Amino acid sequence: MTESKELIQSILKANDTKDFYPIFTPSNPWPTEASEQETCRLLVLDSSFNPPTKAHAQLLQTSLASYPSNFFNGSLLLFSTNNVDKSLTGASALQRAQMMEIMARNFADTAVGFTPHGRFMDKAKYIHSWFAERYNGQLELYFIVGFDTMTRLLDPKYYNGMAVQEALAPFFESCHLICADRGPEDVDFWTNTYSVFDRELITRIQLDPITSQFSSTLAREAIHQDKKDLIRKILDPRIVDFVMRNKIY
Incomplete structure (x- = not known):
């Protein structure tokens, strides 16, 4: 990882004022080219990755499996350095980029990108700008x-008095959401959501009950408490090795 670390450091330094930039891409060009008549579809997993867990991996895997083969031209692991609700603690931006690359290499056509923006509409805007040409x-x-995250996205407090449907209309012109919900207890939420937004815009998926509990917070707690068996359940072995070698938490 030494060469990768130095390369990532140089990329971070060179792009720290940009609104979006790739840290790692599996191919050049990436994502795979669509024909002139086709739309390029990019699957985006946006998270803090502090650290990446098996739940992150299953979110990506389940989302890919929910669509036809080759539906997506590529996948992107995205980290927002200025999250709306969180400050940067734990792993550094460099360490997160390194761990995200480890995870990305487990999936075909999957890249790693950074943005300073916390709002989904801003993230979408600048990813589109990057690929505009x-x-x-x-x-x-x-x-x-x-x-x-879904409930926060639909929370009116983030839209300065504007109706959520109106505020998100520009976002849904070129974006979709894939939400990992929690099952039957969310019936009222989804009834209300689908009364406002078209079902084609928001797809629901579910993780298996055990993996869905594997949060980054739980991983950090397990590391602090030196619960080795739990750590191995939550994290990919290569992430475990990276975290332990670098004494991140």
Whole structure:
């Protein structure tokens, strides 16, 4: 990881004022090219990755499996350095980028990108801007979100008095959401949500009950308490090795 670390450090330094930039791409060009008549579809897993867990991996895997083969031209692990609700603690931006690359290499056509923006509309705007010359508006983003993130996204407090449907209308012109919900107890939420937003815009998926509990917070707690068996259940072995070698938490 030494060469990768130095390369990532140089990328971070060179791009620290940009609104979006890739840290790692599995191929050049990435994502795979769509034909002139086709829309490029990019699957985006946006998270803090502090550290990446098996739940993150299953979110990506389950989302990919929920669509036809080759539906997506690529996947992106996205980290927001200025999250709306969180400050940067734990792993550094460099360490997160390194761990995200480890995870990305487990999936075909999966890249790692950074943005300073915390709002989904801003993230979408600047990812589109990055690819504007290649796709000229023919790019659709599919953001994977957890249920808590979904409820925050639909929370009116973030929209300065504007109706949520009106505020999100520009976002849904070229973006979709894939939400990992929690099952039957969310019936009222989804009834209300689908009364406002088209079902084609928001897809629901579910993780298995055990993996869905594997949060980054639980991973950090297990590391602090030196619960080796639990750590191995929550994290990929290569992430465990990286965390332990670098004494991150």
